[in-house]
Amino acid sequence: MTPKESGGSLSAIQIDALREVGNIGAGNAAIALSQMVDKKVDLSVPKASLQPLVCIPELVGGPETPVAGIYLNIAGDCTGSILLLLEKESADSLAALMVTKEMDAGEGLSVVKRSALQETGSILSGAYLSALGQLTGLLFRPSVPGFAMDMAGAIMDYVLVDLGATEENVLVVETDFTVSGVKILGHLILFPDLGTLATILQRLGVPLE
Amino acid sequence: MNVGVAELKTGSNSCVLASFGLGSCVAVAMFDPFRKIAGLAHVMLPDSRGKKPAEGVTGKFADVAIPTLVEELVQIGARRNRLRCKIVGGAQMFEIPGAHKRETSLNAGPPAQIGARNIEAVKNELEKLRIPLIGEDTGGNYGRTVKFDSSTGSLEVSSINHGRTVI
Numbered sequence: 001m002t003p004k005e006s007g008g009s010l011s012a013i014q015i016d017a018l019r020e021v022g023n024i025g026a027g028n029a030a031i032a033l034s035q036m037v038d039k040k041v042d043l044s045v046p047k048a049s050l051q052p053l054v055c056i057p058e059l060v061g062g063p064e065t066p067v068a069g070i071y072l073n074i075a076g077d078c079t080g081s082i083l084l085l086l087e088k089e090s091a092d093s094l095a096a097l098m099v100t101k102e103m104d105a106g107e108g109l110s111v112v113k114r115s116a117l118q119e120t121g122s123i124l125s126g127a128y129l130s131a132l133g134q135l136t137g138l139l140f141r142p143s144v145p146g147f148a149m150d151m152a153g154a155i156m157d158y159v160l161v162d163l164g165a166t167e168e169n170v171l172v173v174e175t176d177f178t179v180s181g182v183k184i185l186g187h188l189i190l191f192p193d194l195g196t197l198a199t200i201l202q203r204l205g206v207p208l209e
Numbered sequence: 210m211n212v213g214v215a216e217l218k219t220g221s222n223s224c225v226l227a228s229f230g231l232g233s234c235v236a237v238a239m240f241d242p243f244r245k246i247a248g249l250a251h252v253m254l255p256d257s258r259g260k261k262p263a264e265g266v267t268g269k270f271a272d273v274a275i276p277t278l279v280e281e282l283v284q285i286g287a288r289r290n291r292l293r294c295k296i297v298g299g300a301q302m303f304e305i306p307g308a309h310k311r312e313t314s315l316n317a318g319p320p321a322q323i324g325a326r327n328i329e330a331v332k333n334e335l336e337k338l339r340i341p342l343i344g345e346d347t348g349g350n351y352g353r354t355v356k357f358d359s360s361t362g363s364l365e366v367s368s369i370n371h372g373r374t375v376i
Contacts, residue, residue: 063230064354066369071303146303150369153214153230154352158302160214161233161253161323 010171015048017204018173018192021132022046026175026188028131029124036123037097037179044176051172061087063153070121071146071159074129076139078199080192082128083159084121090184091117091149097182118147124188136203163191171197212236212249217268219248219281223360231298231353233324235271235331238295238357238364239278239340241287247359248282250274254323255330271330279338294335295344295364295376297355299328304350324348344376 030041057063068091070084095113129140173190226249240247250268257270
C-alpha cells in the first residue's frame with residue numbers, strides 16, 4: 001500500500017502524532033513571534049486531518065474573504081508546504097506592530113508592510129521546521145516565501161495545485177494563534193506531501209502499515 | 210449555483226452559475242445564446258493524462274472538462290454549433306524564487322506557471338472543438354470571482370484590487 005492510498009485512513013494514533021507535530025512546531029513559531037513583537041502569543045489546540053482543500057478557505061470566512069498568505073515550499077528529507085494565513089485586518093495589525101509610522105506612513109498594505117509580513121512568515125516557518133527537525137531528526141529546508149494579498153480561495157487554488165492535487169484530499173496540520181492585546185488571528189498550516197508522510201510517521205514511531 | 214473547484218455545472222431558465230475566488234484555476238463559461246442554456250467548469254489543471262476524473266470533479270482537467278461541458282449542454286438542449294465560450298482566471302498568485310520542482314506533482318512543472326498553462330490548454334481544447342472564444346479576462350496575479358447569467362450570457366468578473374468588469 002502506498003502512502004497515498006493509505007492517506008485516507010490514518011489511525012487515531014497517527015493523527016495524534018501529527019497534532020503533536022503541529023503543537024511543537026507552532027509552539028516554537030509562537031516563541032519566535034512573541035520575541036519579534038514583544039507580546040504574549042497564544043496557540044489553539046492543533047488540528048490534523050485529511051480534508052478537501054476546497055474547505056480550507058472556510059477557515060478564514062469563505063473563498064472571497066481578503067487574506068494575506070505567506071507561502072513556502074519545504075525541501076529536504078520530507079517535502080510539503082507551509083502557509084501562514086491572516087485575515088486582512090489581522091495582517092494590517094501585525095504589520096503595524098513591526099513597521100513604525102516613521103518608516104511607513106502609507107495606508108493599507110504598503111511594500112514595506114508586505115515585506116515585514118513576508119519576513120514574519122519566513123521566521124515562523126523556520127522556527128516551526130527547526131522544531132520539527134529536532135523532533136524527527138529529519139532535514140526540512142524552507143524556500144524563500146511568496147506573498148499574496150487576495151481572496152482566500154484564489155490563494156488556496158495555488159496551494160492545491162502546488163501540492164500535486166492528485167487526490168481530492170490533503171493532509172492539513174493547522175494551528176491558530178492569537179496575539180494578546182491586539183486583534184490578530186493567524187493560521188499556520190503545514191501540508192506534508194502525502195508521498196513523504198510515511199517518512200515522518202516512521203520517525204515519530206507510528207509507521208504506516 | 211456555486212461551481213466549486215474542479216466542478217462542472219449546467220443550467221437553463223435564467224440561472225446564475227458562480228465560482229468564487231479563482232486563482233490559477235480557469236472558469237470556462239459556455240452557452241447557447243438562443244436557447245439560453247449555459248454551463249460553467251472550474252478547471253484546475255491542464256491535462257488529465259488519460260486518468261478519468263472521479264464523479265463530481267469532471268471540471269478538474271481542461272482536456273476532459275471542455276468536451277464534457279459541450280456534451281452536457283447538448284444533452285439539455287443546446288445546439289452544438291451555436292455554442293460560444295468565455296474564459297476567466299489563470300492568474301499567478303505567488304512568485305517563489307527558486308521554488309523546487311516536486312516529483313510528486315501531477316502535471317509536474319513549476320506551479321508558478323500553472324495559470325498560464327491552464328489558459329493555453331483551455332484555448333487548445335476550444336480550438337480543437339471549434340467553439341468560438343468570444344471573451345476573456347485572464348492572467349495577472351490576482352484572484353477573481355465570476356457570475357455567469359444563462360439568460361444573457363453575460364459574465365461578471367470581480368476582484369479585490371482590480372474592480373469589476375462584465376464580459
